[in-house]
Amino acid sequence: MANINEKSVLDVLELLLTAEIYNNSGALTEDDLPPRIRKHYWDAKNNNVPRPIKVVDSDIKAILNFDDAHEIMSSLPFVNFDEFGSIFTLTVLDLGTKWFAKKDVKDRINNNPVLAYYYQNYGTFHVDYKEVKSRNPPKESDRAWVEALSKNVATEGGEEGVDMLKLVHVFAPEDVNQKIDDIVLTPEQEAEVEKIVKAIQYRDYLRKIGLREIGKLLFVGPPGTGKTSTARAMSARLGLPFLEVKLSMITSQYLGETSKNIDKVFELAKKMSPCILFIDEFDFVAKTRTSDEHAALKRAVNTLLKCIDDISLVNDGVLLIGATNHPKLLDSAAWRRFDEIVMFPLPDVEMREQIFKMVLEPIDGKFNTEELAAMTENYSGSDLRLVVREAVLNALTEDRTTLTQEDMVRAVRQFEERINLRLNDGQSS
Ligand SMILES: Nc1ncnc2c1ncn2[C@@H]1O[C@H](COP(=O)(O)OP(=O)(O)O)[C@@H](O)[C@H]1O
Ligand SMILES: [Mg+2]
The missing domain is CATH 1.10.8.60 (Helicase, Ruva Protein; domain 3)
Structure with missing residues (x-):
């Protein structure tokens, strides 16, 4: 017993409590689970965390990297260890939560929405469940979520689905390395980012008051001024999956039915919602409108413009960001599809x-x-x-x-x- 530290006991107990409270409270969703627990129990086929969450030896090994969970927990009378199935359970939840609450667990509760939900009206803890939840990365941040969705599109859509995935790069926010703090932004750019953060937070309210003209941004400026980096950083900042489309890709040979594929990109974006759809090289649209390239390509571009009209942050949860190095090439038909033009000037x-x-x-x-x-x-x-x-x-x-x-x-x-x-x-x- 002497060599078992209290931190390990609390680690395992936190996991058991989280599982038990989650299992018992229908009001809690995947977004309430701390990412490390959520990822472990993610069911790729159904794209959710099925109830009940069971905790066995191997789960504790995978999540916490403890080999000796049995030994760690042996001193706690309210933890039952079923030798046969190696399942850990709490015999009486109340006893477990009471014991836990007496320890130094404020930080744990403040970083785990499931615990915050349970303890919000408990004794002298002053836990703001909503606040704790707002800091917990949502399920869309997880690679598991993004991968499962893309896979479904590929399998449901057959060959077309596979083709479509060649058009777009899909990143999970947890895989986006770009941090917003590593980009020096102008005050206008900063304000724009904050506006979007709020718009996403208050999406329901915006829908209620019928305000829909938000969430289509065009980043304009010379190469190397941080357009792509900022779009990516917004994915990490907002915890939204990032779908990146390069318009020059739509001319690729193997993409037979281009218009259809563009429709699919937007369909995918809606499925991944909430997410960011980033269209780089947006001036490509202008090029194909003015030059006499073949009709199929022009049709594709018109499809693209129509898709942009039809998508919405408030209704569909898709934040659209376009970027261009060549604003002069864009005509009014392209400009007016965006609610906000964000300038990326050369730095002063x-x-x-x-x-x-x-x-x-x-x-x-x-x-x-x-x-x-x-x-x-x-x-x-x-x-x-x-x-x-x-x-x-x-x-x-x-x-x-x-x-x-x-x-x-x-x-x-x-x-x-x-x-x-x-x-x-x-x-x-
Ligand atoms: N304002 C800035 N602050 C910090 N780094 C910048 C800034 N602008 C560009 N960079 C860096 O330059 C590189 C290229 O930027 P990128 O976002 O690809 O530019 P763009 O998409 O506008 O061509 C990135 O490494 C990015 O971090
Ligand atoms: Mg770029």
Whole structure:
């Protein structure tokens, strides 16, 4: 007994209590389960967590990585261990929850909506169940959820379903590495992100008052200004699956019935709802409208525009984000399909300094970021990252992992030619 610490006991007990309370309370859904428990019990076929949740040896091993659950729990009189099926149960739930409540478990309850639900009216705990739940990643964040849905589309849709999945990359929020904090945003961009967070939170209210013109964003700006990164970061920030479509893909040879496939992309988005549908290279629409490419492609583009009209954040739970590097190519028919145009300008001198500060933060050395920012007019956020990368790699060739301002200045200079070429290119076209 001496070598069994209380933390292990509480870990297992939390799991048992969560299972028991979840099993007994019809009001609780998958979104109330902490992700590590939810993922483990996920049933891919039905895409849910079926009740009752049973806790056996192997579950405890998989979720908590304990081999000796039996020993850990042997001191608790209210835990029953059925040797034969190796199922752990609570003989009396009340005894378990009372014992648990006497321990130092505030953090556990505040990070587990199932427990928060149970303890919200219990003794002196001041637990705000709604608040705890709002911080728990919803089921749509889990890879298991996203994978199961895509698989269903592929199997139900047969060959078409499979084709359609070639058109779109589907990411689970937990697999999106991009953090919103790693992108330096303009105040307008920040405000836009917050607006969407609220719109999603208050979707029911917006539906009730009939406000539907929200949730179609067009990100406009030169390459390397953070459009794709911001869209992805919103997936992580909002906990919404991310469906990424590249419009140039719709011309791919193997996609026979393109219009149908586009319909399917939107169908998939509705099935994955709530989710983000990200359409990159949106200017591709304009190109096909003006040039005389073959009729099938034009039909496809018209289908796309119609699909965009028909989808809604408030009604369907789909946040649509388009992105373009070439706003001049877009005609009014494309523009007016978006409620908000979010500009991604080249960073100004203050943003450049912020980006340098952020990227240089983990690197050893003393830097004058003000000077670097002043030197880098017309550099995009992506260029600035590349400059730092160059400086790091150059230093490594001399086996140095500490950088100097000189290293940075040299890397900026090396990059200048590229920036000038691009500027001249822009003027001539
Ligand atoms: N404002 C910014 N702050 C921080 N990093 C940026 C910013 N803009 C671009 N980057 C970085 O540059 C790279 C390319 O950005 P990306 O989002 O692909 O640009 P876009 O889609 O606009 O072409 C990414 O690594 C991104 O993090
Ligand atoms: Mg991009």
